[in-house]
Amino acid sequence: ELKVEQNPLFLSMQEGKNYTIYCNYSTTSDRLYWYRQDPGKSLESLFVLLSNGAVKQEGRLMASLDTKARLSTLHITAAVHDLSATYFCAVDKYGGATNKLIFGTGTLLAVQP
């Protein structure tokens, strides 16, 4: 059974600091998704990583994918309070273009002033 694990589950960080969220998955997949969820809100798509070595950046967030290690990272640079949210990674359940997603456990990020 495909498992998607994130760590840490909770991250409290100060503004201006850097940190990385890790997403490990247990079977092969050619794509990986990152979503953001604010409290009481739906999911906002951040990144879709489609190949080994893929790197995408948007503002203070940068995501990368290593399909051989079955690992994706979401790196936060110089955090600001507005980044406080829960971040989920997700993997296609069947490793391909089914869009049936298995979500990670989520990482609750709290950026302190």
Added chain:
Amino acid sequence: SAVISQKPSRDICQRGTSLTIQCQVDSQVTMMFWYRQQPGQSLTLIATANQGSEATYESGFVIDKFPISRPNLTFSTLTVSNLSPEDSSIYLCSVDVSPYEQYFGPGTRLTVT
């Protein structure tokens, strides 16, 4: 992208009753998905709904409990039947805008008393 709406946004239901959730998309899409997010948890895929065919359910979810309709390419309903407090969750629909992108609706927050 796609604009997705869900009705109702929230509801409080009595044990033993049913709730039908509607999902409307502003463009035609092939596949629609229904997810459940239990309190403080990640998202779990319930089923996939294609227009003109029976929904495909994931392990642990059955049609008698979660009947789904997909009458056309822009609309789907999920019914949660014979409600129990364990069904209290947020239910989200999502659509695949492209092979690589999946967007989520705002969610329906269900509380069962």
